[in-house]
Amino acid sequence: MTTPALHLVKPNMVAPLASSTDSPIEVTVQSSTLLQLIDTIYENNDETETQSRTVGTLLGTRSEDGSTVEVKECYVVPHKEEDEQLTIEEAVHVSLYHLYKRSNPELQVVGWFSTNPSLDAYTGLFHEFYAKGSCAPYQPVLLTLQYRDEESGDIIAPIVKTFISSPVGLPGNSGVMRKLNLEKIGSYAFVPIPNKVVRSTGESTTLKFLSQASKKGDTSFNLSDFNELKQVSTTVSQISDLIKILQDYTNRVAKGEIKGDDKIGRLLLSNLNFNLSEVDVEAFKNEFETHVNDTLLLQYLASCIKQQLDLSNKLTNFINPEDAVKE
Secondary structure, eight states: OOOOOOOBOOTTSOOSSSOSSOOOSEEEEEHHHHHHHHHHHHHTOOOBTTBSSOEEEEEEEEOTTSSEEEEEEEEEOOEEEETTEEEEOHHHHHHHHHHHHHHOTTOEEEEEEESOOSOOHHHHHHHHHHHTTTTTTSOOEEEEEEEEOTTTOOEEEEEEEEEEEEEBSSOTTSHHHHHTTOOOOSOEEEEEEOEEEEOOHHHHHHHHHHHHHHTSTTOOOOSTTOOHHHHHHHHHHHHHHHHHHHHHHHHHHHTTSSOOOHHHHHHHHHHSOSOOOOOOHHHHHHHHHHHHHHHHHHHHHHHHHHHHHHHHHHHHHHSOHHHHHHO
């Protein structure tokens, strides 16, 4: 008597369909790419009987050890879902990939995205397409983007989740599968992995100004009045407000009013791992002035040395080499 068995391959081990490198353990998404993904929701929000989700390709780079995947670009791939059959426009996928590759040669297919947060039978078929195609021999990353509440259907803040996969069941090239003349398609177990959205300093500054302009009636913001000194003052004020919020949070945790978050505690320990000391304003002012004077002195000496070298070079050109030998 034989008992049924379930064969699982760990995601970080060599699997039959992804046969070369270790699986990524973190996905980094650029903020511009996230905006592209959100934009695709509204541009392709024509879900019909033949399309229950918007899917597309994720382009990016992998770290040398394969532990991190950075998503930099994305594009939509047309498809149809009908009668339990999936049709993907592979020609569109390949053409767009080569177009992006021409402008940025370092980009490669790192996975795919879906606007349907649920993992169903079609998810395995989509994953099969990328696992055996553009991503091979690397393992593709699945990114899901939820923008509607499952119960009310209202628009919500985007929820981004990322997954890696592991083949489930017998390997497709096993002797049993060949004897039974069976074809293994879309059999995967998906494992969630952490992700984070990153943005540059320029993007953060732009978003801050846009946020301030959105709060005004004329939706405008005068940048000419926002000089460097005012920027420093605003930044110091923001840091002061954040310190007050953090102080209130720690006091409430210490009193037992709320439960503390382990992540916040570890972050505080890593960033505040030093002893605070009282700062004398006059002493700090004197040290700062001394530092400025030293810097100006170094600049003056460097300028003098440069002038001496230029003068020596010009005088050398006036001396005849034969006269120099006679001397």
